[in-house]
Amino acid sequence: MSPSTEDHARRPVIVVGGGPAGMTAALALRAFGRPVTVLESGAEDRPRPGSRAIFVHKATLEILDRLSPGLAADLDAHGLVWQTKRTFYGGREVFARTYPPPPPGTLAPFTSLPQVDTERILLRACRASGVEFAWNQEVTGVSSDADGVTLTTRAGARWAADYVIGADGSRSSVRKALGIEMEGDRSDGWYIVIDTEEDEANPLPTERIFHYAHPRVEGRNVLLVPFAGGWRVDLQLHDDDDPDELSQGEGLDTWLRAIMPASYAERVRWASTYQFLQMVAADYTDAHRRVLLVGEAAHLFAPFGARGLNSGVADADSAAAAIHLALSSTTAERARAAVEDFSISRRRAGLYNRDAAGTALAHLRPGPEERTRLEEAAAGAAEDESLGKWLDTAPYGPVASPPCNTIYKY
Numbered sequence: 001m002s003p004s005t006e007d008h009a010r011r012p013v014i015v016v017g018g019g020p021a022g023m024t025a026a027l028a029l030r031a032f033g034r035p036v037t038v039l040e041s042g043a044e045d046r047p048r049p050g051s052r053a054i055f056v057h058k059a060t061l062e063i064l065d066r067l068s069p070g071l072a073a074d075l076d077a078h079g080l081v082w083q084t085k086r087t088f089y090g091g092r093e094v095f096a097r098t099y100p101p102p103p104p105g106t107l108a109p110f111t112s113l114p115q116v117d118t119e120r121i122l123l124r125a126c127r128a129s130g131v132e133f134a135w136n137q138e139v140t141g142v143s144s145d146a147d148g149v150t151l152t153t154r155a156g157a158r159w160a161a162d163y164v165i166g167a168d169g170s171r172s173s174v175r176k177a178l179g180i181e182m183e184g185d186r187s188d189g190w191y192i193v194i195d196t197e198e199d200e201a202n203p204l205p206t207e208r209i210f211h212y213a214h215p216r217v218e219g220r221n222v223l224l225v226p227f228a229g230g231w232r233v234d235l236q237l238h239d240d241d242d243p244d245e246l247s248q249g250e251g252l253d254t255w256l257r258a259i260m261p262a263s264y265a266e267r268v269r270w271a272s273t274y275q276f277l278q279m280v281a282a283d284y285t286d287a288h289r290r291v292l293l294v295g296e297a298a299h300l301f302a303p304f305g306a307r308g309l310n311s312g313v314a315d316a317d318s319a320a321a322a323i324h325l326a327l328s329s330t331t332a333e334r335a336r337a338a339v340e341d342f343s344i345s346r347r348r349a350g351l352y353n354r355d356a357a358g359t360a361l362a363h364l365r366p367g368p369e370e371r372t373r374l375e376e377a378a379a380g381a382a383e384d385e386s387l388g389k390w391l392d393t394a395p396y397g398p399v400a401s402p403p404c405n406t407i408y409k410y
């Protein structure tokens, strides 16, 4: 569909944004038998930035498979499962664990693949389930009242719906139009995140490796994670580092060659600098309980623990269930309550995830006392495995899941 200034027929539900959260919401609505339209500002073949979310948790695979049977196996077939993880401190291994391969026919414990592939597979599932897509529809205006929502696009088209899901990412126009603030901070310190393509002639063991104080990069922390077709490398910069210098040209090449074979430094596909945002929307819905925010429209977390896309999928699942309940409700009060329950429970999960990612960030930027604790743990890890295990898991934050509202189990 091309941009237009026409008024479109009213829909029961419109999703704004065709990223992973928006497509999951659309799939979930189709699973309830509801018609759904996705308005996406970009073209179908729009370029997407880097490989971003690579780690898809088992809980996410379970949700997606419930919404579209076979989807988990499809994602799994395009991803990889690393079975070994290692943690080093100052170049010395302090923890290693190798897991057995997942038994055939069972769901993988996670899968690791570029986000572009996840999105391609989600789009295929959406199409197969009858989701309507309208591309090149940049939503700029949102107006809601007790009866529904009207959206306006930059090109002047008007779209009306009973309910809208705002899944339009970190700069969400939907959230801004509703006047909902983001609460939280930007983390201190810079990180460089790069993707490099697998050198098939010189493959590396598919192991997740974390280095505290890597001796070959002047004591910076480094995380290496394999995904299907490549490697994600996170470099944590020192306070006096210049992020621009180390994220391109000779600066990038020098540190990458110090930790990976030269052919990997020659295959960098994407490099970016980050100061991570740790923010959650003040409310996940509007005053009339007609617009529901999901994914990065509602929250931004540091990536440690892989909570961004994964929690966006859970938000989207809950939002669709709330709208299904609201549309089936016989009173306006019950319809409002369904949306309010969604907002409260998913905001609570957002706050939990923000704090959990914050715990990981604090661990990675220790003060003097915490640094002593890390050094003591590294020194004792050979005798006491629990110390090595702590060093291995702490960079990702708490392992428990956020609290969730059970009324949406179906």
Ligand SMILES: Cc1cc2nc3c(=O)[nH]c(=O)nc-3n(C[C@H](O)[C@H](O)[C@H](O)COP(=O)(O)OP(=O)(O)OC[C@H]3O[C@@H](n4cnc5c(N)ncnc54)[C@H](O)[C@@H]3O)c2cc1C
Residues within 6 Å of the ligand: 016, 017, 018, 019, 020, 021, 022, 039, 040, 041, 042, 052, 053, 054, 055, 056, 115, 137, 138, 139, 140, 167, 168, 169, 170, 172, 173, 174, 193, 294, 295, 296, 297, 303, 306, 307, 308, 309, 310, 311, 312
């Ligand atoms: C380096 C990095 C690593 C990451 N690693 C992980 C990881 O391993 N695991 C994980 O779970 N998460 C990870 N994340 C986070 C993950 O990438 C995001 O959480 C995820 O993309 C958010 O999905 P979304 O659908 O909410 O938003 P987006 O992916 O941003 O999608 C939003 C969509 O809305 C469209 N849009 C925007 N504005 C409008 C508008 N006005 N009108 C209509 N459409 C609009 C956009 O074009 C886009 O298609 C990582 C992020 C980064 C940057």
